Amino acid sequence: MTTPENASTSQNSRIGWPEYIGLGCLIYLEQIEAEGRSQLDRSLPKVHATEDEVIAAEMHLGFQLPASYRTFLLAANGWPNFHHDVAIFSTSELTDGPLYQRTQSILGLPETTDALAADDIPIVDYFPIAASATDIDIFLMGKPETPGAGAVVWFADKLIDQYTDFHDFYMAMLEYNRRALHRLRERNGLPPKPLPGEKGYQTRRIIIEEAEG
Numbered sequence: 680m681t682t683p684e685n686a687s688t689s690q691n692s693r694i695g696w697p698e699y700i701g702l703g704c705l706i707y708l709e710q711i712e713a714e715g716r717s718q719l720d721r722s723l724p725k726v727h728a729t730e731d732e733v734i735a736a737e738m739h740l741g742f743q744l745p746a747s748y749r750t751f752l753l754a755a756n757g758w759p760n761f762h763h764d765v766a767i768f769s770t771s772e773l774t775d776g777p778l779y780q781r782t783q784s785i786l787g788l789p790e791t792t793d794a795l796a797a798d799d800i801p802i803v804d805y806f807p808i809a810a811s812a813t814d815i816d817i818f819l820m821g822k823p824e825t826p827g828a829g830a831v832v833w834f835a836d837k838l839i840d841q842y843t844d845f846h847d848f849y850m851a852m853l854e855y856n857r858r859a860l861h862r863l864r865e866r867n868g869l870p871p872k873p874l875p876g877e878k879g880y881q882t883r884r885i886i887i888e889e890a891e892g
Contacts, residue, residue, distance in 0.1 A: 695754075696750055696751055696753075696754035696755070697754055699846075699849065699850070699853075700724055700754055700755050702853065702875055702876050703724070703758075703761070703849075703853055703856075704723060704724070705875035705876075705882070706853060706856050706857060706860060706874060706875050706876070707722055707723065707856075709860060709874055709875065710856075710860050710863065713860060713863050713864050713867060713869060714863065714867075715867075720760075722759060722760040722761075723758075724755035724756075724757070724758040724761075725755060725756045725757045725758065725759075725769060726755075726756060727752070727753055727754050727755055727756055728752045728753055728756035728769070728770045730753070732752075732756065732770045732771075733749060733752055733753060733770055735770070736770040736771070736773045736774060739773075739774045740773060740774065740806065742822055742823050743823060745820060745821075745823065745828065745829035745844065745845065746829070747829060747844040747845035747846045748808055748820060748844075748845040751767075751845055751846075751849070752769070752770055755767075756769045756770055757769025757770075757772060761809070761852060762852040762855060762856060763811070764811050764812045764813050764814070765809055765810065765811050765812075765816055765818070765852075766778060766809060766810065766811075766812060767808065767809045768807065768808050768809060768810075773806070773807075773808070778810055778812060779807070781810070781812075782807045782810045782817055783807075785815060785817060786802060786807065786817065791834075794834070794836065794837055794838075795832075795834060795838075798837075798838040800819075800827070800832055800834075800838070801825075802819075804821055804822055804825035804826070804827060805819035805820060805821055805822065805825075805827065805832065806819065806820060806822060807819055807820075808820045808831070808845070809848075814835070815835045815836055816833065816834075816835045816839075817833075817834050817835070818831055818832065818833055818834075818848065819831065819832045819834060820832075820845065829843075829844050829845075830842065830843060830844065831843075831844065831845060831847070831848040833848075853876065857874050857875075857876065857877065860874055861874065
């Protein structure tokens with residue numbers, strides 16, 4: 680699988696994380712409408728992390744998080760079901776929790792280590808920042824002062840794709856989400872239309888009811 684052609688955006692973009700996160704939320708709200716739902720589920724980003732929460736995670740990890748991911752966490756502390764059932768880790772999930780433990784189990788398999796090494800990705804140089812809750816998809820980020828510092832690797836039994844930084848990964852996943860939404864609209868007999876982030880999209884009010892709890 681390769682990255683969608685128009686997914687990558689320069690990391691020097693003047694638009695910040697609030698705008699990019701808002702774009703992801705708009706795509707998700709369009710998905711709700713296309714599916715005929717009226718309630719939100721747990722697929723929206725979490726409230727931003729505090730500087731103290733980020734520092735605590737960094738102290739536990741033993742290194743400072745790469746800037747592209749660190750600044751994301753200070754805008755949204757993780758995102759469940761960001762792409763299908765792939766969750767972007769929160770500060771706490773970087774060091775503990777069910778998804779962290781499941782991911783470490785997969786990374787601890789000899790076949791995982793061997794497959795990554797075959798693509799010149801030493802597992803000791805990377806740490807997980809996102810993963811599927813039910814499948815084998817794991818996204819690894821290069822630790823500081825390593826050859827792959829700050830880069831993101833998509834692994835699922837083999838190397839699927841690589842991204843220059845967390846922002847590049849995030850925008851690529853948004854493009855996958857848009858494409859899936861276009862297919863969903865077609866399956867549900869809805870007319871084609873521009874989606875958030877595409878030329879011609881017009882923001883409009885979407886009335887929803889938040890899920891309780």
